[in-house]
Amino acid sequence: MNYDVVIIGGNPAGGAAAVSAKMLHKDKSILIIKKEPVSLVPCGIPYTFGTLNKVEDNQIDPERMKQGGINVLIGEVTVIDSVNKQLSLKNSELVSYDKLIVATGSVPFVPPIPGVDLEGVVTIRKEMEYIKAIQPQLKQGKNIVVVGAGFIGVEMSDELSKVCKNVTLIESMDSILPLAFDEEVVESAARVLQNHGVNIRTNTLVDKIVGENGKVSAVKLKDGEEIKADQVILAIGYRSNVSLAKECGINIGIYGGIITDDYMRTNIKDIFAVGDCVEHRDYFTNKQSKLMLASTAASEARVAGMNLFDLRIIRQTKGSIAIFSTSLDDISMGAAGLTEKQAKAEGFRIIVGVHSGVDHHPAILPDTSKQIVKLIFSEGSGVIIGAQIVGGVSTGEMINMLGLAIQKNMTASELALMQYGTQPKLTAGPTAYPIALAAMKAVHKIYEYNSCIL
């Protein structure tokens, strides 16, 4: 078999690369090689445990790619031969490529502590068959411990609290979602999670997982306490899946991801890499970054897909901004860029503007939610470097707007005077628009600060 473009991996990164490659290169033949016939919506996986009825509700329509003129092969690549531009498959088939995109994704990180291989200890792998296999026992769990309060850990805890009475969420840092939110912002979300029945334990370190007859029975903490558990979910991050790439000589970075240039090209000619298997760079410092996000993957996939044969579209935003959002039904949260804590740890001098209000106007309208917007600016440049929102269901798109503001290096004064639309049932009021007001408060601080030194 011989294709112009071959993509290894059919999750968001691989799929988006295929679609954008096909859109800009109609005459090229494109093949995706993936292990499972049906892919899951990765960020939808937690919702298959509560909100949705079954794992199949969360699948990506397997016909979509074929309809778009993209070929799909179910199989496993075992060797990349970059000299002959040929892939070997497990079933001994050979596939030749002109351009290759590696989109092999990531696998859950399993910490090196005793007990992780006991029955009842699971991770959240982005694979249909695996999730289908672990779901029944998790849903019937009596005492569930979730280790790690990132987005997966928080969403899994919230969903499982709908079907299980006793869910404990363990986090080693000060607060839940510590990489996305400052403590005081995420406080109200933690209270909602507690009201849903989740027992939150922050500043808590796991010593080991304890078992009886090969089955998990408890999680032992560093302080000696034991938390009873018949199911344990390890949700402490993912690692790039790069074994194939490594073997064929592709350069790997300090965090174990594939090193690429701005156009997702690896060190080997005609081999690109996109998504979780890539070592990203931080937007603010250009340092290597551990961040993995499906939306970042999709954006990189478009960069690669559109630029496979010649550089057609310049890439203007080079590092990853980290734009997140989540929803616990009655409260939603979004974050973009650096938190106040991260910015300070990174050495930035900052100015913060916060505004609290409501997301409809007047506030008596149905479905009105409280809304807090926290903006973080570089003190000397006035440029936005971080944003956090707690609010209603508009939070997801509102944080995307602030992500865009970060990408365009907008200043506090620009945001204070920005144009926007308001509507009673959809947004805060015209004079109370929280982004403009939080920015205005930051501008005001710059003035107060200046009057001190004058």
Place this chain on the structure above:
Amino acid sequence: MNYDVVIIGGNPAGGAAAVSAKMLHKDKSILIIKKEPVSLVPCGIPYTFGTLNKVEDNQIDPERMKQGGINVLIGEVTVIDSVNKQLSLKNSELVSYDKLIVATGSVPFVPPIPGVDLEGVVTIRKEMEYIKAIQPQLKQGKNIVVVGAGFIGVEMSDELSKVCKNVTLIESMDSILPLAFDEEVVESAARVLQNHGVNIRTNTLVDKIVGENGKVSAVKLKDGEEIKADQVILAIGYRSNVSLAKECGINIGIYGGIITDDYMRTNIKDIFAVGDCVEHRDYFTNKQSKLMLASTAASEARVAGMNLFDLRIIRQTKGSIAIFSTSLDDISMGAAGLTEKQAKAEGFRIIVGVHSGVDHHPAILPDTSKQIVKLIFSEGSGVIIGAQIVGGVSTGEMINMLGLAIQKNMTASELALMQYGTQPKLTAGPTAYPIALAAMKAVHKIYEYNSCIL
């Protein structure tokens, strides 16, 4: 009485000017002079006819200004004496100012056709007592005709359809909301309105309003047809309220609004004007514009309030972009910048990208809405000049994001590769994010176009 800053008008423009003036100038005394003790949330007025129980539910807390250290005087200014920097009030009081901000707003336009003064013919004035007076009879109307399918007309029709069986909405142009949306985009919203029981009549011109014994009985159309009516709402726009300003020699523009510079300064020293009483300029052509929006007013108010004594904050977005949104409960719509029709009428060569999808992922999740995003780009520059969205409740903030993209002159390729966050319950999926995909389709068209001429 003597104040550093006096503001005539206490609606969004006046209120926002006062708050931002106070924030950046703590030591200055500020007075708002307004006619009614209690102001209404202007865009909330339609909702007092259905969704909300009473007009008072839609008031702006009258204590808020006072708590912020802003003085409020209930009264009516009759003369601006710009030489002595003094205002005369109806009750003969005099108020001196150092800086004056005129925020006298707008009044509904009443067309010069017979019958507009009949009993039962009303406009939507932004005044508490007026709305309280007209509301009971409107709610008891049996046959209501709304003239003008702009935002007020559409929202009033939708709300009144909740309490009245027979509502007819008349529009002279091809489709509802013609200044914000292209016909094919707004189609689904028109269907929702019809399902709510509103009888839509587009391409329909009113000849006159017919009465019996001084009361309205019908609306006669240009084609001779008569539509039975016991209540008629005229919703065909507003006109700047500038009589005070005109008399004191402030320059007025071709559409009847006050002419200001970028910092909202009029031709008379120390007199500023903000909001609906100002003649705005169009962002794309710099032509005078009839556009009036509370959010534009609030933004101008901040420009004035922060720059009253010295130019502290430069204004980077000079013209009005026109960012709108509205919601008919089960469908929401947003628009920013030029429609395709307007862009062509203005002479722009354009490229359009459209993407249809859903606003949650997977689509089986509760509250998932269909979502259409239409983006309009300048063909030669690739810069975004218009956006339209039909979708769910995230539409309001999503159109604000596209408003920001317009303010930053973003290109199709930048938007195609933009970074964003996605979340199952809050946004479309990572590979199906509609702004990126609509932009990618536009980029693709640019390529197809180029291959034609090469």
